[in-house]
Every structure is written in C-alpha cells, then in structure tokens.
Amino acid sequence: MAMQSLGAQLLTLIILALPIACIAWTVTHEEVLHEVHEYCVRRSERSRHFLGRKFFYLFTCEYCFSHYVTILVLFVTRFQLLYAGWRGYVLAGFALVWIANVYMSLFVRLRLDIKHENKEIAKVERQLEEPQVRKRA
Numbered sequence: 001m002a003m004q005s006l007g008a009q010l011l012t013l014i015i016l017a018l019p020i021a022c023i024a025w026t027v028t029h030e031e032v033l034h035e036v037h038e039y040c041v042r043r044s045e046r047s048r049h050f051l052g053r054k055f056f057y058l059f060t061c062e063y064c065f066s067h068y069v070t071i072l073v074l075f076v077t078r079f080q081l082l083y084a085g086w087r088g089y090v091l092a093g094f095a096l097v098w099i100a101n102v103y104m105s106l107f108v109r110l111r112l113d114i115k116h117e118n119k120e121i122a123k124v125e126r127q128l129e130e131p132q133v134r135k136r137a
Contacts, residue, residue, distance in 0.1 A: 003088075009081055013092070017099035020073055024066040025104050027059060062104055063097075070096045 004012065027033055036059070043056035058064040070093050073079070080088025081095055 003080070003084055006082075012079055013081060013095055013099060016073055016077065016079060017096050017103060020066055020069045020096055020100040021103035021107070023069045024062045024100060025107065028062040028065055063101055066097050066100045066104075067093075070100070 003009075028037065040056040040059040044053050044060055047053045047056065058068065073096065074089055074093055079092050079096075081092035082088060083091065
C-alpha cells in the first residue's frame with residue numbers, strides 16, 4: 001500500500017482521534033458504563049496483585065485507556081504517519097493518543113463551561129423570582 005500524502009495523513013489523524021476520544025471517554029466516564037467503571041475502580045484499589053491493580057486501573061483512566069483504543073484502531077485501519085512500517089505505527093500511535101486527549105480536554109472544558117453557565121442562569125432565575133414571591137406575601 002502506498003503512503004498517503006502528508007495532508008491526507010494529517011486529516012486521517014484528526015479524524016481517527018475522534019472515535020478514540022469518544023470510546024475512551026465513554027468507557028471511563030459516562031453513566032452508561034457506571035457499574036463497570038465502579039467495579040474496575042474497586043478492583044484497581046483492592047487487588048492483591050500488582051498486575052491486577054494496573055489492569056483494572058486502565059479502565060478508569062481516559063489517558064491510559066486511550067492508548068489501548070489507539071492500538072486497536074491502528075490494528076484495524078493500518079494507519080501509519082510519515083514513515084512506512086513500524087516507525088509509522090509508533091508515530092501514529094503517539095500522535096493519535098495526544099490528539100484524542102486534546103479532544104477529551106476540550107470536551108471537559110466545554111462541559112465545565114456549560115455547567116457554570118447553567119448555575120449562573122439558575123441563580124439569576126431565583127433572583128428574579130424572589131421579588132414576585134415577596135409581592136404575593
């Protein structure tokens with residue numbers, strides 16, 4: 001298989017990082033897998049064996065888990081960055097992990113901003129309702 005142009009490689013990199021970020025975030029944070037997450041947290045803290053603790057910890061940390069999702073994505077897509085062969089896989093792997101984690105960081109920031117705005121809106125709504133309650137009393 002011929003190497004893609006640099007522009008195509010960068011576009012592929014940006015696009016492939018999206019599902020990596022999505023999968024890593026969903027497995028480690030979202031309520032749909034809450035029970036699995038809590039089980040892994042308990043096992044990562046209470047396992048008698050070092051390897052057992054580390055194995056279950058990777059399901060609780062989006063950064064750690066994104067490495068394994070990236071390996072799976074690289075296996076499925078055969079994506080290589082800049083070089084053909086193992087060097088291209090290594091570069092692609094680290095670049096995908098980095099970009100996926102940038103996406104997750106931006107997502108966290110966006111969620112915090114939305115949460116902050118919702119609290120501000122609720123505060124203003126309560127302040128607007130107080131004079132109406134006082135007028136009725």
